[in-house]
Amino acid sequence: MHMSCQRKKVLAKQPPEPSASERSTPADALDVSLVTTRGTGVRLGHRADNDHSWRGHCRFREGRQIEDKALAMAERLGDGRSKAHARAGVIMLSIYVDPMPLVEFDRFAQRAFREAEEGDDTYIIGRMIMAITMNYMNRGLIIEGRQWALRLMELARGRQDRRSLGMALWLLGWLDILAEDYGSALRHGEQCMETALAPFDRQIGANVIGISQMLLGRLAEGIETIEQHRRQATAQGWLFAALGTEAPLGVAMLLRGDLKKGARFLEAVIERCESEYGYQAYADWARIFLAEFYLALAQGAKKTSLRTVLKNFLFLAKAKPLAARKAESLLQVAIRNRQFSDRGTIRARIDYDLGVLYKGLGRLDLARKHLCDSRAAAVAQEATAIVARIDAAMSAL
16 A cells, blocks of 8 residues: 655554464465555554465465565565565465576575574464475475475474474475375375374375375375365365366376366366466476376377277377377477476476477487486486486487
8 A cells, every 4th residue: 555755654563473273274375464554554464364365365466466565565664574474475476476586586585584583483484484395396496395394394393383394294295296206205195194283284285195196006096085185175265275186186087088078177277377377387287297198198108998999089089190299389388487497307307208209209319308308307306216217218219
């Protein structure tokens, strides 16, 4: 809101301590700073009300604008607690809208963490570390992400804070998924379910478990876990948590043999993330999954059952001749996402897929280039499972 230039004195009121209910609020509904003027005073605060959560309702653009304004005002007033809250909000929302360049983010994150530590509030410090971890995770930087997640676990154990411990465990689970270490991801998800107090943390732990089960070949069990998580998230109004299930469910449809339905479902996720939410990273994740389906279709990598063929006959007749071209188009869009670090595991996955695609098309120079780039990124993140998969593909060149 507008503040009159004639006001001679502006007071910064300390926001109240988070209540017990706020401390157990889902991470996707965590506070968006409020900037209000009342009389001659200014209040910078936070709100953990799920009904008004920008992130929880996937209103990322609006939330980012509010947090940027809140941070600017907090810096003018020199209010340390409000700066910490606002910086955490900027870090979180920059995952989805207008991501910072990595070098700039590194500096911003270190400064934000120092400010949070100075306040010595477990809630703020834990929230800050979670936001920083998620930002690195969405760049594919699992080493940096794991360092911060372990710092959160250390905080949780040192202060006997089960909320922080639950968050640390599901963060480590997601980082394991990015590294393709699905056994470790499953263990972290199960530990989260045993430890976490907040309903949202248990929801995310369940999502980690379901995805890990699917990727370990326990398809029916994994689908049921994810669908149950989605039902609960939807019932609670946690739209962001529900969104996190959509790409895995699209993949599940493909794995169950619902090929047309799964492809169209992923296409809809891409369109909605880009047009409604501005969440480019998730749109590109869905692109990668859809591209990998078309890549498998183009190469006949997996034998399709007669039942699946008959069920999807018309779709397969149209899609198979164009599958390689569609896979390439989808991957070329995803690889242009600047948020994905060129030394991260997401970029490694895209380069691997392109390498395998070009190998199948006989374009061996391009295949070698992408596989070498993929290997360099996977090695940089110490993702041994991904490195082994790349080495197997390169050995046949």
